[in-house]
Amino acid sequence: MILADIFQLWNNAWPAGLTMLGLGSAFAVALLIASEKLKVEVDPKIEQIHEALPKLDCGACGFAGCASYARAVLGNPELIGKCAPGGPETSGKIAAVLSLHISDSGPAKRPIVHCRAHTADRTYYAEYAGIPTCTAANALPNVQACKFGCLGFSDCSDACKFDALHIIDGLATVDYEKCTGCTACSKACPRNLIEMVPFSQENMMTVACSSKETGKSTRSMCKVGCIGCGICAKQTDVFKVEDNLARLAYEKYQPTEQTQTAMNKCPTGVILYRGKSAPPARQPGKKPTATAV
């Protein structure tokens, strides 16, 4: 009885199976011919370069994503080094794939925000209630007294894909642990406060101000702005004062006794460290301590 059922099932099933097999093989042959005729040669190097990239698709290189950057690099090796998150390591890997030798490109660049004023340190002429972006607020004159400082909306932190930038008390603050150096924030800032700096040390000294006002008017607008007094420049020549604003030559910077003295003598405390383990900056308004390093 059961045997008969099985036989019946078999008798019903085999034509179906055979038809499917026939159809399947017919399509397989058709596709095989098509795949031979329409073959696309892909350079295996593209895949290798893509492997070497961080695959973040952040767009720092100026291409739509890592895949298109990989293709572009193969065509034009001069584009090596555009990958900011990967840094020199990735550039080296790409160069190895392309059998090229790259010269040392220097330390990786990280953003530094050239402002240290929190909301309490600034002077405001009016309360801004417009579109909450820096670009919009920047178009309006004189809401915030300082024409150069951080506006504290979130254009830069919105641009950051790595959650490495936060507005803390009205000041954009970089989380250097998470930062990949993709330059998105420095492009987003309408006041060009964020500069990509080669971090030769883990913590870089910087003059965290961009105000080109005279010392007196800077003082009237901000408790912590650079007044261009030039005390730092007298200590060491890596500091230079131009347009009432001290600037540190980051390429020349080495942590020496002179730079530390300059930092300690700065009357407004605007010279401070930025980096992964930066010591806290001096409190605003506090007089410089007389103690040496």
Add this chain to the structure above:
Amino acid sequence: MDTLNILLLGFISIVLINNLVFTKFLGICPYLGVSGRIDMAFGMGLAVTFVVTLSGTLTWIIDHWILMNIGLEVTRYVCFILVIAGAVQLVEMYLRKFFPSLYESFGIFLPLITTNCAILGLCLFINLWEIDNLLEAVVLSFGAGIGFTMAICIMAGIRENLNLADVPQCLKGAPITLITAGLLTLAFMGFAGMIR
């Protein structure tokens, strides 16, 4: 003259009145997924048109010449899927060879044409409507593809303009797209009853 009349009516019917997207709600996935830009939407529409014409014709032939002859209508679904998958593979190879940029921009949606229910739906509808003329089946399949292209292009055009519109925050993105799709369907309901 009579044949031509039937073919023309069938074509208009499948494009406007029985449009697979608007009245049968088939193929919604690419309809919402690839309708961000009008050039991509048009490319998607053409790819779907090609696949649906090819597979509609092939499935009709297989259905009527093989499956019905040996009484294996139950295997229709499997056979149809086989045909569609093969046709999509073909389109994929062709696009990769001759339109690499289009191939890139489609991404995952190109192999997903395989599971585009508009295509399988059309193949089954041809059987359901008891189309027993090869020419009619070809015209209907092609019309379904054109209908899909039209739908996705209209959607892409609207969505491109929506980017410039002041959409309330809570409706941005998917919600306004779905509302647009609903309104479009309502508009196309107006064609219902034009041809029976």
